[in-house]
Every structure is written in C-alpha cells, then in structure tokens.
Amino acid sequence: MSKKAFLSANEAAAHGVRLCRPDVVAAYPITPQTTLVEKLADFLADGEADFRYMMVESEHSAMAAALGASMMGARTFTASSSQGLLYMCEMLSYVSGARHPVVMVDANRATATPWNIYGDQRDVFAMRDSGWIMLFAENGQEALDMVIQAYKLAEDPEVMTPVMVNLDGFTLTHTYDLVEIPEQEEVDAFLPPFKTSNKLDLEDPKTLCQTVGPDFHMEGRYLQQQAFEKAKEKIAAYDREYGEMTGRSYGGMIEEYRCEDAELVLVTTGSVSGTTRIVVDCLREEGKKVGMIRVRSYRPFPKEYFDSIKDRFAAMGVIDRSLSFGLEGTLYSEVKAELYGGSAKLVNFIVGLGGRDIPKDLIAMMYDKLDRMQKNEAEEEVQFLGMRW
Amino acid sequence: MKEIRWHGRGGDGAFTAAKLLGLAASVFGGKYGQAFPSFGPERRGAPVLGFTRISDEVITDHSQIYTCDCVIVLDDTLCDVTDVFAGMKAGGTLVINTTKSEEEIRSLYHGNDPVNVVLLDATSIALEELKAPIVNTIMLGAAMGATEMVQKTQLEEAIDSMMAPALREKNKKAMARAYDLVKGGAQG
Amino acid sequence: MAINLKNMSDQELIYGAKTCQGCGAIMAARMAMKILGEKTCLATPACCFAATTTVYPQSAIFVNNVITAFPALAATASGMAVAAEAMGWGDDVNILALAGDGGTVDIGLQGLSGAAERNDNIIYICYDNEAYMNTGVQRSASTPYGSWTTTTPTGPCSKGEKNKIKKNLFEIMIAHRVPYAATASVAYPIDFMEKVEKARKIKGCKVIHVSAPCPTGWGYDPSKTVEIGKKAVEAGLWQLAEWEGSGKPRLTYQPKELSPVEPYLKMQKRFKHLQPEDIQEIQELRDAQWQRIMETYDK
Amino acid sequence: MFFGASNGVGILPTPNSGFRTFHPVVDQDACIHCNLCWIYCPEGCIEKETGKMVVDMDYCKGCGICANECPRKCISMVKDGEQDE
Structure with missing residues (x-):
C-alpha cells in the first residue's frame, strides 16, 4: 500500500531517490535545492536509506564524484540549482559523453547577476547542449514519480544517458502538497538493480572517458543522438508502465x-x-x-x-x-x-x-x-x- | 477552495502552522491541501508569510495567494509594517494574537465588506501551556475554532505526525484550549 | 618494505605511450604502477599523461583507467573510492589519481583539498614538471623563480617567472592532516617507490608530490632527465621528504652538502637568460628555504 | 562500438620506434645487472628477466637515459641504421 504524505517537491523528490536505492549521493547545498539534500541526510540519519553520502566542497566536485562513482558501477544521484548548475557545466558533458546514467534534480532558479535565488528556467536552458535528458515536473507527485522513471530511463542499455529532473525553484521545491509515496516493493519491481558493462572491472579492465581525435569523435556524437532518439520511445513506454503500476501516468514527452x-x-x-x-x-x-x-x-x-x-x-x-x-x-x-x-x-x-x-x-x-x-x-x-x- | 495567509516573524513557526493545516486537511481530512512559505532566505525576526490552500478538488494552482478566506496574525506588531487585511474576501476572518481592542484592529481595515475579527491573547496561553512565547499551534487552534476549515482531531493527528514527540501533548493541549475558547465565543 | 629492483616483475602496466623522449611524468607513473599493480583503477585529468596514453582506439594503460576534467581529478577519484567501498570492490583495490602540477596545485587544488579533508581512500600522485606542458609550457604555481615559460617569456623587461616560492603542496597537505604525504623525485626511484608502497598500505587520502623533469619544457637533452632530477635534489632545490600523519615532516634523503645551484640551472634552456646576480638570488632563496627545512623538519 | 565508454585497455596499434634517432646497444658482458637502466627507462621497454638486458626496439624512443645512467657505461647509443657493435 502506498502512503499519503504532505511534502514539498524537494522532499518528494528525495523520497523518489530513496526508493531508487542509490549507492552513492554526492551533493553541495544551494538554495532552493537545499531541502532536498537535507532530506536525504535525514533518511540516512533515521536509517531509512543506505547509501554513501559525499558532502563535497563544490558543485563541480559533486558532479565529478558522481562521475567517479558511476564509473565503478554505482547508482548515483546529485542535485543542484542555478549558479551551482553552471559550475557543474563542465562535468555535465563528461558524464553524458561517457554515457554514465547519473540522475540529478535541478531546482530551477535564475542565474546571476542580479543575484536572485528565485524560480526561473534560465539555468537549465543554459545547459541545453550538455547531452543530458531534461525533464520537467509539474508538481511534487510528479517530481517523485519522475525521479524513479528517470533512473529507469537513464540506465536503459539503449539509452545510457544521464537525466536531469527539473523542478521550479520555490514554486515547487518549497510548496507542500499531497503526495502518494509508493511502496519500496513496487519501485523495486519497476526499477531493477543497476547493471552495466560501462564501468571499470578488475576481471576485464576498461578505459572510460577516453580521449578521441577527429577521426572518431563524430561517431560518438552520432551514437549519443541515437540514444536520445531511442529515449523518445522509452519515456513514453516507462511512463505507461509506471502508470499501470501506480495509476499515475503523465503522457510521455x-x-x-x-x-x-x-x-x-x-x-x-x-x-x-x-x-x-x-x-x-x-x-x-x-x-x-x-x-x-x-x-x-x-x-x-x-x-x-x-x-x-x-x-x-x-x-x-x-x-x-x-x-x-x-x-x-x-x-x-x-x-x-x-x-x-x-x-x-x-x-x-x-x-x-x-x-x-x-x-x-x-x-x-x-x-x-x-x-x-x-x-x-x-x-x-x-x-x-x-x-x- | 479556501485560501489562508499567515503573518509571522522568521522563527516563530508561522509556516509550520501553515503546513500543519495543509497536512490536517489533506492526509487526515481527506481533502486536498497546499502550503508554501513566502519564498526566500530565512531570517529570524523578519516579517514572513505562510500560505495554505484547502480544497475538495485537486489543487493545481501554483500562483501566489491574492485573496484570503482567513488571515492569521501571530504577532500584532506586524500590523505596523504590513496590511494584514490585504486581499480579505467578504465574510473572511482575521485571527490575531493581540491584547488590543477589536476597534483598534478593525480600524486597520479599509474595505467595505463585512469581515470577522477574532482576538486572542495567544502569548499568555503559550507562556502558560508551553512555557515559551510560541503561538503557532495556538493560533492554528483559534483559527480552526473560528472557521471550522478542518476538525480538531485532524489537527491533533497532524501535530502527532509532524512535531517532535516531546512537543506533541503540550501543543495539542494549547491548540485545543484556543480552539475551545474561540468556539465557545469567548475571546481570550 | 625494502624495494628490490631484482625481484620486480618485467610486467609493464603502462606501455607504448606517446610521451616525449625522456619524459619524467611517464617514469613516475610507471614506477608507481610497479608498486600498485593490476588491482589499480587509475584516474587522470586532461593532461600530458592522458593525452599520450589513451587516444582512441589505442590505450597504453593496461589497468582500469579513466580521464576526467582538468579540475576534477581528486573529486572523481573520491567518487571512485567511495563507490568502491559501497560496491564491495575489496580493500586491496587502489584508486590512483595522477595529475601534473597545474592540474594539482592550480585548478585541481580545491578538489584535492576536499578529498583530503574528507580523507577519501585514494593515492594522489602529482608529477611536477613545473609548468603546463600539455598546452606547451605555460607557467603554473609550481614554476620556479626565474624560469622562462611561454607566459613568462624573457626579454628586456622580464626575467621569467616572478613568483619566488613554488606553491608547497606537501605542506598544504600536512595542514590537512592527511594520513600520509611525501615528496619524491623520479631520479630516486627506490625512495619514490617505497613511499608509494607506504601510501598503498594506509587507508585515507595519501598525497605524493614527485618531481618529474621535462626535457621539452625545460630545454635539455632527453638523456639527462635523471641527471637533472638528481642535481635539483643535490642543490637543495627539491627535497625528498615524508610525513606519516603526526610529528614533524622528515627528510628521507639529505645531501651531505648542498651543491651550488648554477650547474643545475645552466643545464636548462629555461634558465639560460639568468645573469650571475640572478643565479645568486636563486641560491639565496634556496638557502632561506633550506634553513627553514632544517629548522622545521626531522632529519 | 560504444566508445567514450567501456573501451579495452592495452591496445597498441602503432610502435614508437619512429621517435628515435639513436638506439641503445647493451654490452651484455660488461653489464652487472644493477637494473638501473630498467627502472629508469620511461618506456619500460628493457626486459631483464631473461638474464640479459633486452630492449624492445618497437617501443624504445632512443632517449638515452639508460646510457646516461649506466654506472658501468656499458650502454652506447648507436644511430639507427648503422651497424650495432
């Protein structure tokens, strides 16, 4: 039985993350993302989740650590906003280019200057060509559901692309609403444990994030484009599948x-x-x-x-x-x-x-x-x- | 749809009360609730707003609240810096923690429509029941006594589910005292 | 453990790299890998080492390895180490972060400071060739006083690098109270490899700053990499030292008597413009630094 | 192909002998097997386990560090194409 709760979209997204059983979370606080990473810390403190929480010294390092963890085969999460997302920008394309299915939440917020901490979508649109799948949630319930679907989508072997779930700063992140929290068993049935060959392996050593010259670079980009084309079908398919399980379906793209x-x-x-x-x-x-x-x-x-x-x-x-x-x-x-x-x-x-x-x-x-x-x-x-x- | 605005100062629990109300109405009241703070950095002592929406239908409105069925003021000094009656609907209710007279408070209202004004010396109740001048749950009880937007038992369940165990009983008692006081028509 | 060259395997875990002839950086990497072995996950930022070892489809590295962004090495390695624990990779897996001086003491320092403070279980080796070599010899915070680089060119108004003190990574790391920090030189392989071996056995963030002369950037014949590396240590311009998590840092090798700096400087084109008074000044800076070390380090 | 991700390691399509003008020639009789040339070789292309110091000429770049560091001076650098001693 799912449970009803009165949650902000940040808290709802944090529940989504918890239900996906990440192995590693790396994050740095920034308004209005902060209550999300605080909620994840609460889950650990209360014994409701079991992941390694890396409280890093910057957003750049948050995404770098997420990359490193994903390279070891870990299901990985991070979250940011605004200037923090811009600071992460460099690492966004590393993660996507190397096809690591990291999931992040971006609490959409204006970019300075003037310094402004409020809702605005210029941060995410500035990252348009970072090679990340970008989804937008309408409310807290969808934030929770979208995080779960994001992992399924990102980790699909035909997609293998990181996903950014966008929540309007404050208007969603700090607004409390009635949210239905699925049971762990339901989510486990929808989202199997993360398995990938795109990771380091002691038995079969790998090179990841390799340097590529003009002779091969375009082919890699072509493959990314194909993955995005594939993602179009998968977004709709997973939305349907999730809807059959929970009764909540959002229409795909x-x-x-x-x-x-x-x-x-x-x-x-x-x-x-x-x-x-x-x-x-x-x-x-x-x-x-x-x-x-x-x-x-x-x-x-x-x-x-x-x-x-x-x-x-x-x-x-x-x-x-x-x-x-x-x-x-x-x-x-x-x-x-x-x-x-x-x-x-x-x-x-x-x-x-x-x-x-x-x-x-x-x-x-x-x-x-x-x-x-x-x-x-x-x-x-x-x-x-x-x-x- | 009922729209409620809370006036408080940073740190006095106005938004906690806004959330308790939304929680009581939705999770425990079978309706739909929404609560949000005045967005921005949290600064202790600065005037802040909290908002609650309650509805029988799903709430999809993500715009600000401009008109109010109920306004709850946790500290009457806020009347000096804010128009606490702003956006008050006809027949709306202002619940205020004050020792001032009803005439003094009513004199702040510039509208022509009838409004209800409920006065309560919540600070005295808080000092007695909670041994601290924290009035958010008391004002919540008073507002619900005045408007019946949710039931007392639903508020009690909300307090049990949201507040730390050590705070629950005394807050429920303080909330109930204000509820009964206002419901009984007496003004504290 | 005493390092014995005779007992070491011929197995090479880095082979066929497209580095310049006589490259000190690849020497450092190779020596470290001799100690750390196959159960190593190697991470490097965009740098000389990465650009010469892993250009698709070739790979000159025979263990798990990754390239990350220039400022991101320590944080990437941290993520790898934390995930290795979370995923049960076992205690015998080494996460080796390898970067040059620019990637460490300049753009990468914040990330390294974070990894050091969190004490994530990595071995971080900075090969110091005293400038940005991958982009063609631009000054870094590790470029020595008086050195020519393309961004500290010499001319009527310039004697080269003006910063008199190289950023001291070793002491920065000691200030973080990491469990192990050391300086070393590729010209002293036993000393260096013993330090890598010590680092391997300690849990937490271990940092080794190894001097790695660069024939291309410094302007000397590639056959002289080791000779130059030794001369730097003998002249007191570089020290071999370690810190084991408490007490004072300790010199692991101390020249009986410091040799003059001039022969060392004269071997390299990057210093060829220096006048006798400049060389005198560098020697005085050396003396002051050395005196400080004598006062604050264990011998 | 799924590159940018999950490539193999240790793939060496091109030799490095083209970097070289001179190559080392070891006087095996004078060699005392101190292994210094072996450890200093940046390329790791000197093999010591056969009891002789054997240089992999596909990957020797001819830097000459081995000759410069040999304590017995028993490695000489010979121009490529000229007769080894």
Whole structure:
C-alpha cells in the first residue's frame, strides 16, 4: 500500500531517490535545492536509506564524484540549482559523453547577476547542449514519480544517458502538497538493480572517458543522438508502465490538456501548467475553445509531436520562464522551428523571470491575446508580460 | 477552495502552522491541501508569510495567494509594517494574537465588506501551556475554532505526525484550549 | 618494505605511450604502477599523461583507467573510492589519481583539498614538471623563480617567472592532516617507490608530490632527465621528504652538502637568460628555504 | 562500438620506434645487472628477466637515459641504421 504524505517537491523528490536505492549521493547545498539534500541526510540519519553520502566542497566536485562513482558501477544521484548548475557545466558533458546514467534534480532558479535565488528556467536552458535528458515536473507527485522513471530511463542499455529532473525553484521545491509515496516493493519491481558493462572491472579492465581525435569523435556524437532518439520511445513506454503500476501516468514527452477541439493553446513547462489548467477550465466554461500543451521532455525534444500539430490550432502561445538574449524565449524558438510552415499563428510570452509570480489573470490575458490573433489582430511576436512598466 | 495567509516573524513557526493545516486537511481530512512559505532566505525576526490552500478538488494552482478566506496574525506588531487585511474576501476572518481592542484592529481595515475579527491573547496561553512565547499551534487552534476549515482531531493527528514527540501533548493541549475558547465565543 | 629492483616483475602496466623522449611524468607513473599493480583503477585529468596514453582506439594503460576534467581529478577519484567501498570492490583495490602540477596545485587544488579533508581512500600522485606542458609550457604555481615559460617569456623587461616560492603542496597537505604525504623525485626511484608502497598500505587520502623533469619544457637533452632530477635534489632545490600523519615532516634523503645551484640551472634552456646576480638570488632563496627545512623538519 | 565508454585497455596499434634517432646497444658482458637502466627507462621497454638486458626496439624512443645512467657505461647509443657493435 502506498502512503499519503504532505511534502514539498524537494522532499518528494528525495523520497523518489530513496526508493531508487542509490549507492552513492554526492551533493553541495544551494538554495532552493537545499531541502532536498537535507532530506536525504535525514533518511540516512533515521536509517531509512543506505547509501554513501559525499558532502563535497563544490558543485563541480559533486558532479565529478558522481562521475567517479558511476564509473565503478554505482547508482548515483546529485542535485543542484542555478549558479551551482553552471559550475557543474563542465562535468555535465563528461558524464553524458561517457554515457554514465547519473540522475540529478535541478531546482530551477535564475542565474546571476542580479543575484536572485528565485524560480526561473534560465539555468537549465543554459545547459541545453550538455547531452543530458531534461525533464520537467509539474508538481511534487510528479517530481517523485519522475525521479524513479528517470533512473529507469537513464540506465536503459539503449539509452545510457544521464537525466536531469527539473523542478521550479520555490514554486515547487518549497510548496507542500499531497503526495502518494509508493511502496519500496513496487519501485523495486519497476526499477531493477543497476547493471552495466560501462564501468571499470578488475576481471576485464576498461578505459572510460577516453580521449578521441577527429577521426572518431563524430561517431560518438552520432551514437549519443541515437540514444536520445531511442529515449523518445522509452519515456513514453516507462511512463505507461509506471502508470499501470501506480495509476499515475503523465503522457510521455507531452501532455495535452483539453486540446481535442481547441483552437487556442498555450505551450508550458513545469509548475505554470497547473495554474494554466485552472484558467483553461474557467475559459472552457465560458465556451472558449482553449487548451494547453505541457512539454515534459525538453531533451529529447518532442519534435515529431510538434511537426504533427502544425495546422491543428489557430493560434499558439509559448510560455517561457527563460530567454535567449537577442532572440526570444528558449522554448519558443524550438517550438516555432518545429511548427515551421504550419498555419498556426505564434506568439511568445516571457513571464515569471527571477521568481515573478504568474497569476491566473495573466494567463487569461495570454488566451485573450491568442483570441485576438485568431481574429487577425496584430500582436508582437515576443512579449514580456506582468512587468512593472 | 479556501485560501489562508499567515503573518509571522522568521522563527516563530508561522509556516509550520501553515503546513500543519495543509497536512490536517489533506492526509487526515481527506481533502486536498497546499502550503508554501513566502519564498526566500530565512531570517529570524523578519516579517514572513505562510500560505495554505484547502480544497475538495485537486489543487493545481501554483500562483501566489491574492485573496484570503482567513488571515492569521501571530504577532500584532506586524500590523505596523504590513496590511494584514490585504486581499480579505467578504465574510473572511482575521485571527490575531493581540491584547488590543477589536476597534483598534478593525480600524486597520479599509474595505467595505463585512469581515470577522477574532482576538486572542495567544502569548499568555503559550507562556502558560508551553512555557515559551510560541503561538503557532495556538493560533492554528483559534483559527480552526473560528472557521471550522478542518476538525480538531485532524489537527491533533497532524501535530502527532509532524512535531517532535516531546512537543506533541503540550501543543495539542494549547491548540485545543484556543480552539475551545474561540468556539465557545469567548475571546481570550 | 625494502624495494628490490631484482625481484620486480618485467610486467609493464603502462606501455607504448606517446610521451616525449625522456619524459619524467611517464617514469613516475610507471614506477608507481610497479608498486600498485593490476588491482589499480587509475584516474587522470586532461593532461600530458592522458593525452599520450589513451587516444582512441589505442590505450597504453593496461589497468582500469579513466580521464576526467582538468579540475576534477581528486573529486572523481573520491567518487571512485567511495563507490568502491559501497560496491564491495575489496580493500586491496587502489584508486590512483595522477595529475601534473597545474592540474594539482592550480585548478585541481580545491578538489584535492576536499578529498583530503574528507580523507577519501585514494593515492594522489602529482608529477611536477613545473609548468603546463600539455598546452606547451605555460607557467603554473609550481614554476620556479626565474624560469622562462611561454607566459613568462624573457626579454628586456622580464626575467621569467616572478613568483619566488613554488606553491608547497606537501605542506598544504600536512595542514590537512592527511594520513600520509611525501615528496619524491623520479631520479630516486627506490625512495619514490617505497613511499608509494607506504601510501598503498594506509587507508585515507595519501598525497605524493614527485618531481618529474621535462626535457621539452625545460630545454635539455632527453638523456639527462635523471641527471637533472638528481642535481635539483643535490642543490637543495627539491627535497625528498615524508610525513606519516603526526610529528614533524622528515627528510628521507639529505645531501651531505648542498651543491651550488648554477650547474643545475645552466643545464636548462629555461634558465639560460639568468645573469650571475640572478643565479645568486636563486641560491639565496634556496638557502632561506633550506634553513627553514632544517629548522622545521626531522632529519 | 560504444566508445567514450567501456573501451579495452592495452591496445597498441602503432610502435614508437619512429621517435628515435639513436638506439641503445647493451654490452651484455660488461653489464652487472644493477637494473638501473630498467627502472629508469620511461618506456619500460628493457626486459631483464631473461638474464640479459633486452630492449624492445618497437617501443624504445632512443632517449638515452639508460646510457646516461649506466654506472658501468656499458650502454652506447648507436644511430639507427648503422651497424650495432
């Protein structure tokens, strides 16, 4: 029997980690990730978990230690945020390039400067090309479930790629919610012990993280790309399998909400999706044909899905809690690229940077703008909403 | 959906009370609960906010709370630095730890809608029951006595499951005393 | 254990590396591996050693080995050591971290300090060739005073490296109270290998700083690597010392009388610009350092 | 192929003899088997167990450390292609 608890997403993710029985956890504290690594320490102190906890002296070393541990065949976890993730950046590509299935949680937070500890997704999007699978959870329950699915995905022999589970800083990491904690036996049945040939071995010595020249480097990158393609199927398959076990399934790489006959849709990630659902429900009651598309997997990107909906909606808005200076919202660029040649009118809403709240009336305003676009009224393509001026 | 805001100072347990309420409503009350602090670094003594949502439906709202069914103020000096009535819904309830008069507190309200004001000298109860001026569970009891958002037994279960064993009994007693006091219509 | 060359096996665990002729770094690695043997997991950062031993598809290392990022060696090795314990690899497995001076005393020092403080069960060997050699001879915090490098070029306004004191890894590690720290030189293989053997038997973070002359970066004939290494020790510009976790550090070899620094400096192109007064200054710096050692180390 | 991960060890496709201009020639009669050349050789390409000091000419780079350090001076460096003594 699973157990209900009232947990923050950080605590829920920590339960997910505990249930995956990691061998080694290496971490360094940073707001708003801290309560996650504290919870893991509590599990050890209370005898509820059994792993080696490396309290290292920096994020760079946290990811380096995770790499070292994974090289020995250990199931490994780490977590970070913002500047810490940027400091880890160098090691992210070592871990992914050498195909070590480390799982980490990133508590999404603005990057300095100005120094700001609040929710924002620019940290993860700055790591876009690190070679990590990047998933976004909407709430604490999904954070827990996603960590468990992340290990299954990362350690799949056809994937063997590290996974970053993203939680919106504070909005999720510090918000308490009703969460169902699966039983250990259930998780054990879903996630077998970590077995890999990609590790050091005294009987059959190995070289890992090898130097490669121009003559072979591209082939390695091609294999990584293939692994990401494979991951697309696996994300959906493991989500289904997990759903059969727990009754909770999230739709794979994408979740559509009331899109069946929708004309106006917003594309979201993370916690703003929950708030958007409420707005969709309200507008539906008013008879507006609105819907929401939630991106759960940013890498691999649901390219085929967006290709397939090119002409399905009249107008689409992409909510970005990040932006690429000199261009537009990071997520918007990619959605737009996949919708190229389609008939949907597109707009990008930059909101919620550095912890700015995204209230329901602001989301309602976005749907209103989509409505005007559908009626051929002009809207600026990239809009900052919820500003002081 | 009930939306509750807690006013406290860093270290006085306002967010703990917000969490206890969410826990009581959800895990022990069969509803759905959500609780979150005013986000940011924790500084002892600085004004802080805590928030609780309670609903019969799944709570997916991840925006801030702007309107309140109930506001609970753990320390009346906060009235000097914050508008404790901000966002109060018509018919909402303000529960405040104070020895001031109802008129003094009501004078802070700028709205036209009727609001309930519940006064309690929670600090005196805390000093008697807990031997320390910690009022969070007392104010929780008072607020629930005033609004019935959750049941007393659910709060007791929440205290048992969240607080350290040594604190449970005396906090339950203090909470119940405030609950009964407010429920009985008396103001402490 | 006394090291006896006669009894040592011909088995080579590092072979065929594409290092320069007369490379001191690969000598240090080879000597260490002679002691540590097949049950060793070797970790190196991006450095000369890594770039010359493991370029796909070839591999000149015959034991488990990994390459990690430049600043990340100690933390990677720590992770390996902790996981080895967690996964039950056994007490006889050695986690050997091997890096140059730049990767250790500059960019890698934070990680090494962390590993030392946590006392993770690794053997960390820094081969010191006194500059960033893999990138083509740039100064590091281990480059000696007066030395030419490509970033401390000599000219009318420069005499080369200005920092008068090399960063003292040995004493930094003693300050961390690691269970074993030592300095050594590839020119004194028995001394070095005995220190590796001691380190192998101790649990915790062991650090050995070994002088490894570099014919390419220092500018001398490759046949002189050992000769130069010996001259540095005989001139008191490098010491052979160890610290076993308590008491004072101890010299494991003490020249009867320090030889002048000039012959050592004159053998190398990196010092060829030095004038007699510069050499005099280096000798005075040496004297001050040596006096400090005589006062604070056991003989 | 799954490289960047899990490659074998000890794979030596190319010899290092091309690094060399001179190669060592050991006077086996004068050798006292002190093994200093053996331990100092950066390449580890001198074999001692047969009772003779045998150099693996595929991997000797001709650095000359062995000749320089031999206490009996019984190793000479001979230009590649010229007749060994």
